[in-house]
Amino acid sequence: MQRLTTILKYGYWVIAALLFAGGVVLVFAWTPTEATMGPVQKIFYLHLPAAINTFLALMVCFIASVGYLWKRQQQFDDLALAGAKVGVLLCSIVLLTGMLWSRSAWGTWWTWSPRLTFSLVLWLLYTVYLVIRPSIEGQQRRAMISAVYGIVAFVDVPLVYLSVKLMPDIHPTSIALAPAMQWTLGYWFLPITMINIGLLAVAYRLHRREALLARPRTAIAVRRSTFHRPAATGGAA
Amino acid sequence: MSRAWRQLLLLIGKDLRIEARSRQTMGLVTVLGVLILVVLGLGLGPGKVPSGPSGTVLLWVAYLFGGVLCFEKTMAVERQDGTLAGLMLAPVDRGVLFAAKLITNLLLIAALAVVITAVGIVLLQFDLSGVLGPFVLITAMSLLGFAAVGTLFAAAVSSTRLQGGLLALVIFPICLPLIIASTQLMVRLAERPDEVGAGGYLILVAFDAIYLVMSWLVFELLLEP
Numbered sequence: 291m292q293r294l295t296t297i298l299k300y301g302y303w304v305i306a307a308l309l310f311a312g313g314v315v316l317v318f319a320w321t322p323t324e325a326t327m328g329p330v331q332k333i334f335y336l337h338l339p340a341a342i343n344t345f346l347a348l349m350v351c352f353i354a355s356v357g358y359l360w361k362r363q364q365q366f367d368d369l370a371l372a373g374a375k376v377g378v379l380l381c382s383i384v385l386l387t388g389m390l391w392s393r394s395a396w397g398t399w400w401t402w403s404p405r406l407t408f409s410l411v412l413w414l415l416y417t418v419y420l421v422i423r424p425s426i427e428g429q430q431r432r433a434m435i436s437a438v439y440g441i442v443a444f445v446d447v448p449l450v451y452l453s454v455k456l457m458p459d460i461h462p463t464s465i466a467l468a469p470a471m472q473w474t475l476g477y478w479f480l481p482i483t484m485i486n487i488g489l490l491a492v493a494y495r496l497h498r499r500e501a502l503l504a505r506p507r508t509a510i511a512v513r514r515s516t517f518h519r520p521a522a523t524g525g526a527a
Numbered sequence: 528m529s530r531a532w533r534q535l536l537l538l539i540g541k542d543l544r545i546e547a548r549s550r551q552t553m554g555l556v557t558v559l560g561v562l563i564l565v566v567l568g569l570g571l572g573p574g575k576v577p578s579g580p581s582g583t584v585l586l587w588v589a590y591l592f593g594g595v596l597c598f599e600k601t602m603a604v605e606r607q608d609g610t611l612a613g614l615m616l617a618p619v620d621r622g623v624l625f626a627a628k629l630i631t632n633l634l635l636i637a638a639l640a641v642v643i644t645a646v647g648i649v650l651l652q653f654d655l656s657g658v659l660g661p662f663v664l665i666t667a668m669s670l671l672g673f674a675a676v677g678t679l680f681a682a683a684v685s686s687t688r689l690q691g692g693l694l695a696l697v698i699f700p701i702c703l704p705l706i707i708a709s710t711q712l713m714v715r716l717a718e719r720p721d722e723v724g725a726g727g728y729l730i731l732v733a734f735d736a737i738y739l740v741m742s743w744l745v746f747e748l749l750l751e752p
Contacts, residue, residue: 359748407707414700422697426687435683438745439697442676445741446701452730453704456711 306488309481313474321474330394335475337387339482340380341409347377347486348416348444355440358433364501367433370440372493374419376486381413404454411450415443429504534619538627543634545604552600552635559596560589560643568651576651583662584710585651589643591702594636594673595695598681601632606685611750621747625678629742632681633674640666658716668731669709672738676701679742683749705734 317332324331351373358366388406389399400406419439426432467475546552567585568576576582605611605628614624644666647653655662677698684694712727 359745411700411703414703418696418700422693425693431687434748435687438679438683438749441745442679442701442741445737446704449704449734449737450707452733453707453711456708456715456727456730 302484302488306481306484309484313478313481316474316477321470322468324471327395330391333387333391335478336482337384337391338475339479340383340387342479343482343486344377344380344384344412345447346483347373347380347490348412348447349373350490351377351416351419351440352444355437355444358437359441362430364429364433365498367436368497368501369490369494370436371420371423371497372490374416374440375493376489378413378416378420379489380486381409381416385409385413402457404457407457408450408454411454412447415446415450419443429501531620531623534623535627535630538614538619538624539630539634542601542604542627542631546601546631546635552597553638555600556593556597556635556639557642560593560639561646563589563592564643564647564650582647582651582653583666583713584706586640586643586647586653587706587710589647590636590640590670590673591699591706592695593639593643594632594670594677595698597635597639598632598674598677598698599685599694601628601635602681602685615750621750622743624750625743625746628682629674629678629739632678633671636670636674636677637667640670658713661716662713664728665709665712665731668728668735669705672705672731672735673698673702675735675738675742679746679749682746705731705738708734 313335317335321332321335323329351370354366354370354373357363358370385406388409392401392403392406393399419436422439423432423436426435564585567588576585605614615621644653644655648655677694680697680701681694684697708730712731715727
């Protein structure tokens with residue numbers, strides 16, 4: 291069973307890596323270069339799937355936060371933390387690729403366009419989530435405040451979207467893609483989503499182990515003794 | 528008058544009486560707000576300060592920092608001598624506790640905003656003559672949402688090591704959409720007043736409704752003596 295789990299785990303990452311490599315080949319060898327933007331448009335195949343997956347990861351954080359407030363079980367907090375971490379990572383990719391696009395399209399690394407601003411505010415919201423956690427003492431108190439913040443931050447996302455819509459926009463509202471480009475874009479959702487789910491699982495497992503280690507020693511000892519009862523020695527201790 | 532209303536008025540009265548007698552919070556936040564405006568004015572230099580409604584973003588910097596300090600101080604009062612523990616033991620609905628704290632905070636930051644705006648008009652030559660009514664309405668609506676979020680997280684943060692300015696770290700990103708909407712509406716009012724209909728204000732109404740309901744729902748979970 292242990293061996294099968296290991297094979298599945300490594301197999302998952304090998305498939306994700308192969309799909310990613312296939313995506314890179316598709317982008318540079320098969321997909322035509324966009325006429326107006328040139329080669330920099332190829333960023334788009336990473337940018338959009340990363341943006342969608344950011345929302346998925348943050349939604350995991352939100353659902354797990356609601357789950358914590360409902361059930362008060364530590365694993366929900368661990369899952370919420372994993373969601374926030376992966377969400378911030380993906381949002382960083384969205385920001386960086388957006389900045390590269392901005393540099394090429396408008397000659398500046400940063401412009402206060404609504405979509406870039408939206409990504410930045412989103413990044414800030416969840417970076418704060420990660421930054422404040424270590425300063426809150428007590429596992430339960432930390433989980434409780436983080437869960438409330440996780441819910442408020444996710445509810446804030448549509449509000450950020452509405453507010454930045456009031457700002458003047460120079461972003462393209464829609465991009466016409468050739469069929470080959472559409473296929474490539476669709477394909478890129480596969481590896482990015484797989485990487486997203488894989489990272490969520492890895493981060494969640496790591497936080498579960500950390501939470502177990504953070505428990506009082508006696509609790510761990512009791513749990514261990516339940517599963518691994520030492521053979522009776524018969525002698526006096 | 529119902530029992531809840533009586534309790535609400537009593538709690539607000541208690542907070543305002545403490546503030547009137549000690550004058551701790553308002554004195555501090557007003558001086559901080561004025562200092563921020565002076566620093567911004569000096570930093571930008573003569574003639575560089577945006578004087579129209581777009582300059583309201585400078586006022587928001589002062590409102591934000593002053594507001595955060597205000598939320599911290601009003602919640603710190605409850606921590607002294609176990610007041611919060613006493614309130615939680617009393618037969619008072621937690622929703623009433625939240626409403627009382629929110630209204631107190633709102634009254635204090637409204638007073639702060641009046642002083643800061645007046646100082647801004649004098650020091651930075653803000654010209655709000657044509658848009659004074661909408662400015663008051665937009666600022667009041669924005670401050671309501673700000674106070675709701677601030678009251679909620681002040682309760683959470685006051686029982687942790689996050690006290691001492693770090694409350695700002697939690698509140699600022701959450702309140703960014705309010706600030707963006709508020710300042711963008713003011714800019715639009717100045718540049719294209721015809722384009723700002725009721726829809727513009729509806730966004731702020733939606734913000735306030737969401738922040739108020741959400742804060743009211745989860746406030747109880749964060750209370751800890």
